[in-house]
Amino acid sequence: MADEDKGARAARRGPQPMKVSLGPLPGYIGYMLRQAQLTVFARFNAALSQFDLKPGQFSVLIVIDHNASLRATDVCNALGFQKANFAPLIRTLEQRGLVLRRDCERDRRTQTLQLTAAGKRLLARAMRAHDEFERELCERLGSSAARGLLDRLAELTQGP
Amino acid sequence: MADEDKGARAARRGPQPMKVSLGPLPGYIGYMLRQAQLTVFARFNAALSQFDLKPGQFSVLIVIDHNASLRATDVCNALGFQKANFAPLIRTLEQRGLVLRRDCERDRRTQTLQLTAAGKRLLARAMRAHDEFERELCERLGSSAARGLLDRLAELTQGP
DNA sequence: TATTGTTATACTCTATAACTATA
DNA sequence: TATAGTTATAGAGTATAACAATA
Numbered sequence: 001m002a003d004e005d006k007g008a009r010a011a012r013r014g015p016q017p018m019k020v021s022l023g024p025l026p027g028y029i030g031y032m033l034r035q036a037q038l039t040v041f042a043r044f045n046a047a048l049s050q051f052d053l054k055p056g057q058f059s060v061l062i063v064i065d066h067n068a069s070l071r072a073t074d075v076c077n078a079l080g081f082q083k084a085n086f087a088p089l090i091r092t093l094e095q096r097g098l099v100l101r102r103d104c105e106r107d108r109r110t111q112t113l114q115l116t117a118a119g120k121r122l123l124a125r126a127m128r129a130h131d132e133f134e135r136e137l138c139e140r141l142g143s144s145a146a147r148g149l150l151d152r153l154a155e156l157t158q159g160p
Numbered sequence: 161m162a163d164e165d166k167g168a169r170a171a172r173r174g175p176q177p178m179k180v181s182l183g184p185l186p187g188y189i190g191y192m193l194r195q196a197q198l199t200v201f202a203r204f205n206a207a208l209s210q211f212d213l214k215p216g217q218f219s220v221l222i223v224i225d226h227n228a229s230l231r232a233t234d235v236c237n238a239l240g241f242q243k244a245n246f247a248p249l250i251r252t253l254e255q256r257g258l259v260l261r262r263d264c265e266r267d268r269r270t271q272t273l274q275l276t277a278a279g280k281r282l283l284a285r286a287m288r289a290h291d292e293f294e295r296e297l298c299e300r301l302g303s304s305a306a307r308g309l310l311d312r313l314a315e316l317t318q319g320p
Numbered sequence: 321t322a323t324t325g326t327t328a329t330a331c332t333c334t335a336t337a338a339c340t341a342t343a
Numbered sequence: 344t345a346t347a348g349t350t351a352t353a354g355a356g357t358a359t360a361a362c363a364a365t366a
Contacts, residue, residue: 020238023226025219028290029297029306030204032313033197034215038240039317040190055194056333059185066183073347078180080198082335087349109342109347130188137189140319141312146189149312152301153192157199159300216356233324245357247326269324269365 029156040137047133051126056081057093058130061115061123064099069112071104098122189316200297207293211286216241217253218290221275221283224259229272231264258282 025031044055053061056079063075072090076083090113093099098119101111115123138146185191204215213221216239223235232250236243250273253259258279261271275283298306 018227018230018234020223020230020234021226022238023222025222026314027310028294029309029313030197030200030215030294031219032310032317033193033200036313036316037190037193037197040193044190054332055190059191062183062185063180066181067178070178070180071347074178074180077177078182083348084336084350085334107343107347109340111348134188134190137316141315145308145312148305148308149189150187150192152305152309152312153189153196154186155301156196156297157192214355231324242358243325244327244359267324267366271325 033156043137044130044133048126048129051122051129053122053126056089058126060089060093061098061119061126064113065115065120065123068114070114071110071112073110075113093119193316203297204290204293208286208289211282211289213282213286216249218286220249220253221258221279221286224273225275225280225283228274230274231270231272233270235273253279 041055048058059079060075063078064070067074072086073083075081075090076086081089090099090101094101097116100114100116100119102114104110104112141149201215208218219239220235223238224230227234232243232246235241235250236246241249250259250261254261257276260274260276260279262274264270264272301309
């Protein structure tokens with residue numbers, strides 16, 4: 001439908017697509033954080049769509065890659081997962097051949113997690129796509145402002 | 161359990177609570193945005209718990225309060241709700257006596273939304289609690305840094 | 321024909337409790 | 344007794360499709 005039609009119809013009818021005021025919401029840190037997070041996650045998913053990696057899966061691969069002999073509990077504590085929710089996530093990654101679970105000799109309740117060769121390859125490719133994604137975010141903000149943003153976000157996350 | 165016990169046991173056993181490296185994650189805008197949003201929303205819910213208002217409900221009350229003769233579609237467009245998910249939310253607010261839906265004379269498909277007197281009173285009290293909550297966030301960051309943060313978040317939210 | 325608002329439904333994320341096998 | 348990991352389950356939040364009433 002053309003804009004002229006829409007405007008004309010709105011003028012003659014009563015209810016119409018309104019210009020809505022958000023009031024003080026755009027000045028609220030919580031509201032803006034939420035909007036930004038939704039936007040950035042949507043862009044993340046678009047940028048990494050070819051790898052079929054959601055943010056949570058990507059972060060798990062990174063943490064496993066950066067720590068030798070990790071256990072499921074360690075990953076959960078580091079990333080804030082409930083262990084009950086971690087089980088299906090890691091099973092998916094294992095079934096995709098990205099992660100290997102090896103029985104631990106010293107404690108037979110647990111397995112140590114590591115990336116397979118295929119997992120390392122996929123993560124390396126995903127990291128390149130993510131680095132480009134991150135670079136675009138920083139370009140949008142300016143590199144100095146981007147560092148400042150990370151510092152502010154860390155301050156919000158910390159503490160009581 | 162005392163720390164000494166934990167440390168001693170960890171030394172003699174194999175697997176232990178590890179110091180886990182997050183690798184590059186704390187340098188990623190998406191990761192830090194998510195952590196900060198989770199933290200801030202948890203604090204929001206604590207600060208407004210006595211009013212039984214979740215962030216989405218609070219934002220709906222604010223938008224209705226700041227716009228005369230709003231329709232459901234307008235609120236959905238402004239706040240990014242699906243209309244199917246808005247229906248139960250606004251019904252809850254109506255049943256709590258906070259919002260009034262008046263049949264629209266000019267378009268009988270729709271109703272105009274407005275706050276009841278009780279809705280205005282509750283929102284006013286919730287706003288005072290939220291202003292205090294926001295003040296604490298800004299204190300944590302410093303007021304100049306807080307303004308900068310809002311600007312960066314707006315830049316992330318905007319555009320393609 | 322298009323739009324408003326509703327219901328039904330499904331998928332994801334997240335949270336808790338109960339269970340097993342170990343320790 | 345306490346811990347690691349699993350399953351089952353329930354609650355949010357979010358998405359689409361189909362529908363009735365109205366424009």
